[in-house]
Amino acid sequence: MKRSIAIGFMFIALAGLVHTAQAKGDDFGAVVKLIEQFYHVKHKGIPFLARAGIKTTTTLARIAGGPKRQLAEAGSVKVAYFEDQDFNSKGSFTGFRASMGAMLADSWSPLIQVASPKDDEQTYIYLRDAGEKFNVLVVTIEPREACVVQVNLSPRKLAMLMRSPDDMGKEITVDATTHDQE
Amino acid sequence: MKSLSHTLLKLALLKLASVAVLVLLGAAATAVAQNPRIQTSQLDALAAKASQTVDVNIDERLMQLTARFLSSKDDDEAKVKELINGLKGIYVKSFEFEAEGQYTEADLEGIRSQLRNNAWSRIVGVNSKREGSVEVYLMQNGNQISGLAVLATDPKEITVVNIVGPVDLDKLSELEGNFGVPELGIERSKPKRKN
Numbered sequence: 001m002k003r004s005i006a007i008g009f010m011f012i013a014l015a016g017l018v019h020t021a022q023a024k025g026d027d028f029g030a031v032v033k034l035i036e037q038f039y040h041v042k043h044k045g046i047p048f049l050a051r052a053g054i055k056t057t058t059t060l061a062r063i064a065g066g067p068k069r070q071l072a073e074a075g076s077v078k079v080a081y082f083e084d085q086d087f088n089s090k091g092s093f094t095g096f097r098a099s100m101g102a103m104l105a106d107s108w109s110p111l112i113q114v115a116s117p118k119d120d121e122q123t124y125i126y127l128r129d130a131g132e133k134f135n136v137l138v139v140t141i142e143p144r145e146a147c148v149v150q151v152n153l154s155p156r157k158l159a160m161l162m163r164s165p166d167d168m169g170k171e172i173t174v175d176a177t178t179h180d181q182e
Numbered sequence: 183m184k185s186l187s188h189t190l191l192k193l194a195l196l197k198l199a200s201v202a203v204l205v206l207l208g209a210a211a212t213a214v215a216q217n218p219r220i221q222t223s224q225l226d227a228l229a230a231k232a233s234q235t236v237d238v239n240i241d242e243r244l245m246q247l248t249a250r251f252l253s254s255k256d257d258d259e260a261k262v263k264e265l266i267n268g269l270k271g272i273y274v275k276s277f278e279f280e281a282e283g284q285y286t287e288a289d290l291e292g293i294r295s296q297l298r299n300n301a302w303s304r305i306v307g308v309n310s311k312r313e314g315s316v317e318v319y320l321m322q323n324g325n326q327i328s329g330l331a332v333l334a335t336d337p338k339e340i341t342v343v344n345i346v347g348p349v350d351l352d353k354l355s356e357l358e359g360n361f362g363v364p365e366l367g368i369e370r371s372k373p374k375r376k377n
Contacts (some may be wrong), residue, residue, distance in 0.1 A: 112362060113236070114236050117230075162240065162244060163262060164360070166362060
């Protein structure tokens, strides 16, 4: 009897550990899921973007740490794209912002949050310490599309972008999702 | 007899404990009062009515990181590096409204009550090229400036800028357009000439 109780406690403790690890490790996935649930939309992965004709060669190269990578550290880019869907918040964007803030509060710090309810546009940038680098999470929501990007940035690149936090989200998103004009 | 001394001892201990609690509460209140970081969360309720909201939080660690990694060899970077050296945080919150009357003075009271504290002093003789009212406050510890706060309002806009650390008006005007600090157009008003 005692043994089964001990095993039960161990199981609960392990389950708790796994849950914590998932929560800490995959905040990117959790944010994507939150957008899906809040706006009743579905994200598209990179392969779908390729089929849609979006120039993903560079993005994929960047994901693999390829030569066209500029801002993000090699292999660090995560992108989820929501295309041609309805992101009308009907004035409830504060609810979305609060939910995301609560979800990320334990390990991420909000750097900048910009919302234009009238235009249904929102941009959020969160930062997290990742040893010698920084994880940067950028969430951009527009009336018909949205994008979630997570990258690792070196402290120097982050420092350069910090001068203009307003443009930072756009620069990171563009860097991660479109191809360079070379 | 024994129970009487016991009761007296208990009363004395209780008194001591309440004095200790009061001292601690006083110390905590002083610490809050002299904190150059002003709390702006009470304005968040206005977000639902605003046509645009901006919230920038650059804390001490990020400030130091930025200062450390900007190059001293590049003229532009060196200038910014010098500008933010010693700063412990930049916090900006702004709300733009489509129409007038979307906020009241009561909404601003939470900010103003913090700035009315003795630790803050309003700088007089400051003008802004922007329309509306601009109030600039400094917090000083002795001769050292420990923080600056700007409350800029017009009928369709509220902006609160809070810079923690050694900062003055000249530095503020140089910071405008950088690190999320909006263009406030702040300048010292020139003394009027007597005819």
